[in-house]
Amino acid sequence: MNKYVQIENAQMIFETKNGKFVALKDINLLIDQGEFVSIIGHSGCGKSTLLNLVAGLIDPSGGALFCAGREIAGPGPDRAVVFQNHSLLPWLSCFDNVYLAVERVFGGKEPKANLKKRATEALELVGLGHAIHKMPHEISGGMKQRVGIARALSMQPKVLLLDEHFGALDALTRAHLQDELLRIVTSLGSTAIMVTHDVDEAVLLSDRIVMMTNGPSATIGEILDVKLPRPRDRLALAEDRDYVHLRGEVLKFLYERHKKKEAA
């Protein structure tokens, strides 16, 4: 079996002023190469924390994480992250933000003209060909998010980690980018882990949906296999019985079994 990303008994405890806060515990997950997994759960349950663990931005308090058979010891460009809050560098233009990543990954291996072409193409892919030389403060929130996606995609990462990256986008742009994302991930054979709040998005894109229980001490509640044939057509699926069933399962998990506790 080709388990590309392995998470074994991972646990995350944050030291806070009020003592220890157990954010995640007993997380076990095996992800195949090329698999598309989404993580869904209520706000604050620890989705970003889990993603940061895989990214290597934080170290687990217990357990271990592996990528391509090696223990994850820190972040690296093989695992590109699209941050929840886009994290563009405000003093660099959209192009330069992407170019910084391209240069890091492909610099030294390819001539400069190629690097520039890669950065430009990545931006054109997310529909920002016209805004290449704009500064981040000159573009909308959704556009910033798209630059963040372009930056991650331009690195052609082995693993793509996406944190609610489509949150700030309108339905049309979102649909377009979902299609593009699938196309790129498929053509690169990248493994993708995506945090989302959007049930439709999760079902449409994923091979598996990881549903998390509420925090504190959140863990994986259930994993749903999405065995819909690919390529998937969002219009045809809307009336597909399996699709509607899967969608119902996720909603049931979120809103019946793990209802978010109302302010107690």
Place this chain on the structure above:
Amino acid sequence: MSVVSIKKNISGDEIPMPASSVKEQPMKQPQEMATTKTASEKATVQRIKAVTEFFVRRVMPSVLGVVLFLVIWALLAKQSGELPGPDKTWASAVELFSDPFYDNGPNDKGIGWNILSSLERVGIGFGLAALIGIPLGFVIGRFAFFSGMASPIISLLRPVSPLAWLPIGLLVLKEAQPAAIWVIFISSIWPMIINTAVGVTKVPQDYMNVARVLNLSEWKIFTRILFPAVLPYMMTGVRLSIGVAWLVIVAAEMLTGGMGIGFWVWDEWNNLNVEHIIIAIFIVGIVGLLLEQGLLLLAKRFEY
């Protein structure tokens, strides 16, 4: 139905000159001119209002303040009899600045030369301080080890009065000129070290995460993330440092002598030329203000 008629109405009223109706132009012109005239009249009325408001709110208080200051000064001068009033000082200033760059030997030079030589000292002392203080600030902010090493020394030395450093300078450097520069250097270096270091620690974690995911080299981290993120903090440090340097120069020159605005004040005191002392105070204030404003302008260019 009604929608259509409304649309017609709107297009008739609001768009006075459809591209297709060139022939209709002359007929419409009178009406148009009337509307544009009232519009432009409105605009001028509004502009006048804005200008008067600007004067009443912003310019008037300042003018009033200056006038009040001059009046009090004149009254005080009249009372004491020894303190020259604004009129006498002004006359003396006009005379002084009519030939700012005369040169009658080493101890008698125009005011311009004195200002320039003070500025030169501040420039060298401050420049050296920036050259050492800013990189030091980056290193201290970036590496906890160096921060631990430097912080006790900085906390100890920073509050020391600038002039306390002068004897050491005279002892080690043997001459007055470099000793004055040394005093400027040592008293203006702290704000740059501290502000730069604080700026480095304030770089948002998000940006550092980008650097970590990309696994950027320390050089790339510096040029692409640290330096631009810290620049505003650094500029604040630079501005404070220039302020301190200019504050200290007068006192330092009074003690070291030679040429410069501080020495000039001392010299005029010996000659009992009080007008010149007051003029020197204004010069120091104005030059300090110009330095500050210049740097503010420069800092604005680095905002993103």
